[in-house]
Amino acid sequence: MSREFHEIFARLLSRGDRAGVVPYLVRRRDAARLAIYQNNVASASIEALRAAFPVVNMLTGDRFFSPMAKAYWQSRPPRARSLTFYGDGFADLVARYEPAQSLPYLADIARLDWAALEAHHAAEAPACCPNTVAAMAPERVPGLAPGLQASVRLLRLDWPVLGVWQNHRAHAPHAPTRIAPGRTDVIVYRPQNEVLARRLSRSEAGFLRRLGEGQSLGEASIQTAASDPGFDPASAFTAALTAGYLAQIEGQEP
């Protein structure tokens, strides 16, 4: 069946090709009005990105953000039927975006914004309950492989910008000055209603990443200690359990 009109209209929207649509217009003067659709389509995506990356927008301002978002829309138009999760490659574009090169940490800010968005909408999943573990025979514990609670996102950033990001999210922005590059491990998750973010030590991050891959507590402890002899598995496990990073263990009552 004919798709011609839709294809021509789609070219108007993605490439600005207005001439193709003109033969379908009863009144030639309506050609100028086609701009309404072009603007709506571009601005829907730009505004969705602005909402998804609030701290990137705060740090750069609306007038810087809009063309950057438009560049992303042009390279990766939405494919899902909702804009809620539009922008999964935006941090990579920010890293490459020429006008943003003076803010080399901006891509890490975008990664934090995205992790917060994903954590915010992640499935409801109760965390592993410390009491359940406490009630277990101690020899069973190393064999547990709880995995991570559904909202947990582990990030390895190139810049120490967690504080800058958190201050902006709390609407207490202060301009970041003299940030030196430095690897920073961060966990972003939603224990209840609010998304939280914390800095992790390198070994804690490695431990959680291994648990996230399905390793048992015993395996993850041994492997993490192998790369960091000072790693204390017992305290890392207790911290993860207390904070609610771990998923409910199979058979545990919710």
Added chain:
Amino acid sequence: MLLSDLSPSAGIGLKPEHYRSALEARADGLWFEVHPENYMVEGGPRLRWLDAIREIHPLSLHGVAMSLGGPDRPDPAHLDRWSRLISRYQPVRISEHLAWSALDDIWFADLLPVRMTRMALDRFCRNVDIMQTRLGRQVLIENPARYVWLNDECDEADFLAETVKRTGCGLLLDVNNLHISAHNLGIDARDWLRRIPVGAVGEIHLAGHEVDSSMGEALLIDTHGAEIAPPVWRLFETVIAATGPRPTLIERDTHLPDFNVLIAERDLAQAQLTRLGKRAPLHV
């Protein structure tokens, strides 16, 4: 029992900024409407707010992404997501648009104009039928806000009337869109009203529009960003004189005011519904 169960009442389009006010509001007959696409997430506070609000108020789902006016059949995965939301929220009404928004795998996130040919009518009816069958519900179809006049083969009122006849769908009569289309294209709104099956109108939308920033008064834009304009209120009176009172929604998407401002507009619409509902329906 709520007033809305007994006679058509007025509701408000629900925005996240108003969740708490919506939960606390107790106006008789108040109902809410959301775009289901904004709730197609795995979990989190957005779904829980809507759960809580739905406990108290009737809810309607108003889709913007089914692309019923496109060349392709509705996306089965999108229908599945719709179906899950219907199970979760038990909406009192569901609706979509006479528009398209997707082609191949790109979603344009806008309501794009349908060129109303006989083939387009066949495809549109097929798609409405697929949606209704998959969801097991009647869908109300909203008339578009039109900006350009395409070389159609039939006009909008006939296209909608035929869709109702063939699919058993209902209509969502957007009074603001009708006003905008009449203004922008020179359509006669009263004639349009005479030619749609008024008995199929299951819901009415009221919203604000704005004058185009570059083309001025000649072109009205459906922005949902202003208060409802006086001519739209007058057309609303004409509409409900023809259809009888119908559930009526106040839509506001941009320049979002305080919840109380929307409640005030909603109360005006409610007063109209109540007043005109006391008279027998007339024909325009």
